[in-house]
Amino acid sequence: MxxxxxxxxxxxxxxxxxxxxxxxxxxxxxxxxxxxxxxxxxxxxxxxxxxxxxxxxxxxxxxxxxxxxxxxxxxxxxxxxxxxxxxxxxxxxxxxxxxxxGPAGRTMWDKLGNVSEAVLANYLKNEYPQTVAVILSRIKAAHSAKVLALLPEEFSLDVMTRMLKMENVQKGVLHSVEQTLRSEFVSNLPRGSHRDSHEVLADIFNNFDRRLEARFMTALDERSHDDAERIKGLMFTFEELAQVPVEGLMVLLNQIARESLPIALKGASEKLRSAFLAAMSERAGRILIDEVEALGPVRVKDVDAAQSDILLVAKVLLDRGEIELLDQEQAANEMLV
Incomplete structure (x- = not known):
């Protein structure tokens, strides 16, 4: 009060x-x-x-x-x-x-997400790492991941380290960033709510391809093992979809692009394949197995892209509460029932 x-x-x-x-x-x-x-x-x-x-x-x-x-x-x-x-x-x-x-509507950060990652990275590489950390913590994780991938690796690691340590941004600093971005990109900078820095970076890591994820995670682990482990624990991986109940996977299957699933499952475990098959009719399951086997060798890059597309849909459904993610013990018990 x-x-x-x-x-x-x-x-x-x-x-x-x-x-x-x-x-x-x-x-x-x-x-x-x-x-x-x-x-x-x-x-x-x-x-x-x-x-x-x-x-x-x-x-x-x-x-x-x-x-x-x-x-x-x-x-x-x-x-x-x-x-x-x-x-x-x-x-x-x-x-x-x-x-x-703030970020729920068509805000400054939504509009900034429409700026090409190459253009944004080219601009940010000349800024202070702390300024870059403020900006990348507020735009969409997928966009942040692409921008970080284009920045010099040492610079990107410095930015991620600062994001982890960043607390509420001082009004003067935020105002300075606001004025610069308003004049060079878009207007109407909102003062969005502060997210946990580890969650922000976990979302960003979810949007890296496997090569970049492994490289940055290894480098970050060398700088701060505890932070790296916490980020790993917060990351939502494709294999975790095995912990979604059958009803939830059925909802997910209705939302994803059908052609993405065989490619995504090409690099998945048998456990996850079985989970998806359990959510399908017997006929649809046989067709899916045939499609996976007929693919032959698939580039890791293509598998990553297909899995990422499905994960993005799954995250939206999770946020809406339309599907849930059980812990491993619950998921195992459900498969036994």
């Missing part, structure tokens, strides 16, 4: 006052503001949480208002979105809310 004992910023005071005035008055005030002001106040409003009655009264008195309050206010995403929709054109309100929400 925001109380009198806590320092309240100017943007927070404005947000508190506008919420105290009610939605209609708030809408009229928004109409008189520039978009940058609306963005700043909206961002503050969405993060207020619960505000004590004493603080509301203090803020109102500070604005020379004879206004008291016996109730608390709660500033959250839903309230902010409702106020903006009642005030601004739909498109403008949606754009501001997308920025406030």
């Amino acid at each position: 925001i109380g009198l004992e806590k320092s309240v910023t100017g943007a927070q005071k404005s947000a508190i006052l506008m919420m105290a005035l009610g939605e209609d008055n708030c809408a009229r005030l928004f109409e008189q503001m520039h978009e940058e002001e609306i963005r700043e106040i909206s961002a503050a409003m969405s993060q207020l949480g619960m505000v004590s009655a004493e603080t509301v009264e203090s803020v109102c008195h500070e604005f020379s208002r004879s206004l008291g309050s016996s109730e608390v206010l709660i500033g959250d995403i839903e309230t902010t979105e409702r106020l903006l929709k009642n005030t601004l054109p739909a498109g403008r309100a949606a754009a501001i809310m997308e920025e406030i929400r």
Whole structure:
């Protein structure tokens, strides 16, 4: 709860006052503001949480208002979105809310992901490793993996080491990165939530091909064995799909490109092949086995690409809760049933 004992910023005071005035008055005030002001106040409003009655009264008195309050206010995403929709054109309100929400919407980092990895790597190679670490920790892991693969190996390792040690980025540093990226790539840098650095790098390693994964993991292990082991434990590998229940694999099979599966299974264990066959009809299973055997020698690069495509779909389904990943003991018991 925001109380009198806590320092309240100017943007927070404005947000508190506008919420105290009610939605209609708030809408009229928004109409008189520039978009940058609306963005700043909206961002503050969405993060207020619960505000004590004493603080509301203090803020109102500070604005020379004879206004008291016996109730608390709660500033959250839903309230902010409702106020903006009642005030601004739909498109403008949606754009501001997308920025406030951060990486879930069409944000700076989504747009940065559309920049060619070669162009981005060429730009980043001249930046400080810490700056690169900030940027790569916020864009999609698949894109980060491609960028790191194009950077000098020693530089990439330095960046990954800094990502592991990185905590919440100081406002001044983030502002500097924001200004540079806005002028050279896209605009509207959001202040996204901070992810665990080991999880970020685990996602990136998942998107390396096997050669790069092995090389970087070995080098990282030499620098910090504990960090390397933790990243390994967080990585989601193709073989772990054997721990998805039959029902989940059936869902996955309906979502993936059919032509990817035989190639992906060419480099898989018998355990994983059996898991997929158990999720298919007998006829479909026979066809799959024939397709795998008919492939002949397949390049490791092609197997990696097919497995990566399937893993990306599986991760989306896992995030949505449409499939689950059992531990090894649970998966083994299910296969016995």
